[in-house]
Each structure stands twice: as structure tokens, then as C-alpha cells.
Ligand SMILES: Nc1nc2c(c(=O)[nH]1)N[C@H]1C(S)=C(S)[C@@H](COP(=O)(O)O)O[C@H]1N2
């Protein structure tokens with residue numbers, strides 16, 4: 160396995176590297192945690208298939224290891240995270256494609272976490288080779304801080320697409336309305352980092368300046384909430400995962 164950035168090319172537009180990997184997210188989710196930290200259970204639904212629950216979602220799929228950078232829309236990036244899991248495309252091929260009427264087809268996917276957080280992605284984007292259903296980070300099971308028991312990892316997209324504590328995958332024929340965990344403007348339908356698709360209706364570079372001052376207080380909010388949740392044992396939460 161070679162690091163995709165061994166020549167250390169510049170980060171995508173507007174991003175700055177940070178050496179730690181903070182527990183992060185939308186403020187309303189800072190104090191929400193998954194009910195089940197262990198089971199890799201995914202429920203499939205949406206208008207493209209009959210609802211079904213897959214109780215061991217990664218079973219029977221080729222395991223992959225991947226090193227990729229992680230880019231939060233608020234402009235921090237953490238380089239070279241080492242994830243393990245299965246390719247989303249392999250999961251799709253085994254569990255979703257056979258359940259979808261070929262005459263219908265899936266265009267949009269809504270991903271939901273056990274904490275109620277949700278995000279939408281184009282199926283075409285999710286099928287990229289580097290999109291994972293990850294259950295390990297640095298060879299260890301995901302911590303509560305970083306998405307236990309299972310999360311999406313979509314390195315070419317802003318972090319808000321990489322849903323933690325993933326529990327539901329909804330498959331839709333058309334783009335579903337009102338499926339965002341935040342104001343619509345803050346949620347670009349695709350969120351590609353290389354194109355700085357931070358948000359809708361305004362240029363990405365403008366938002367850099369809006370978001371940057373929010374990083375520090377938000378990281379502190381998430382770290383404190385995790386420490387509280389862990390009962391004064393912040394080390395077990397993975398909130399300051401350092402490299
Ligand atoms: N379930 C859930 N997933 C989520 C979020 C969240 O609040 N809840 N926040 C998103 C955002 S904005 C970011 S930057 C990343 C942060 O991932 P990390 O906490 O592992 O650093 O998770 C994303 N996925």
C-alpha cells in the first residue's frame with residue numbers, strides 16, 4: 160500500500176492541514192451517540208427497493224485498507240488517515256443492486272446515522288473506488304468519536320458526507336427533498352472537495368472565512384461532549400487521535 164500523497168501535493172483549495180483528527184460535526188449532534196457501538200447493521204429503504212435489514216453488513220465482502228486525506232468543510236484537513244472496511248461499491252453490488260428493479264434504477268442515496276444525522280450523495284459518487292464502509296481506523300475498531308461501529312468514508316467529498324454511526328442507506332430514484340441535517344445552503348448536493356463545493360448558492364471561497372472561526376469552538380464542544388459521555392475518560396473516545 161502506498162500513500163496517495165507521498166509527494167505531498169498541495170491540499171485542495173482553501174484547506175489547511177491539522178495534525179490531530181478531532182471528533183467533529185454539526186453542533187446539535189455533539190451530544191448524540193449511537194445506541195449500538197458494536198453491530199454492523201444497515202437498514203436499506205427508499206423508493207427503489209423493499210426495506211430490508213442486513214445484520215452483518217460487511218460479511219462476505221473483500222476487506223480493503225486505504226490511506227486517504229479527510230477534508231472538513233470548515234477548512235481543516237487531516238492527511239493520511241488509515242481506514243479499513245469494504246468498498247461501498249462492493250456492498251452495493253452484493254446487497255442493493257440485486258434488490259433494485261433495473262427498470263427503476265437508483266440515482267440518489269441518503270445516508271443516516273444512529274445519532275439522526277443524515278446526508279445525501281449521488282449514487283455515481285458513492286460508487287467511486289475510494290468510498291468505503293469503514294469499521295477500523297489505524298487497524299483498530301472505530302471509536303465512538305470517529306463513527307463506531309461503521310461509517311462512510313468518501314475522501315473526495317467534504318466530511319459532512321462521511322456519515323458516522325451509519326445505520327440506514329436509503330435508495331431513491333430522484334433527489335429526495337429536505338434530507339439535510341442543517342440549513343439547505345450549507346449542504347451542497349455533491350460536495351466535491353476539488354471543486355470547492357462547500358455549499359449551495361455562494362462561492363466556496365467565501366465560506367472559508369465564515370467557517371474558519373468556528374473550528375476551534377466546535378472541536379472543543381465535540382471533545383467536551385465525548386469526555387462527558389465517556390465519564391471523564393476522554394482517552395477512550397478517540398477525540399484527539401494524533402498522528
Ligand atoms: N453521524 C454523524 N456523522 C457525521 C457528522 C455528525 O455530526 N454525525 N458530522 C460530519 C462532519 S461535518 C464531519 S467533518 C465529520 C467528522 O468526522 P470525525 O468526527 O471522525 O472527525 O463527520 C461527518 N459525519
Ligand SMILES: [Mo]
Nearest residue numbers: 231232318319
Ligand atoms: Mo465537517
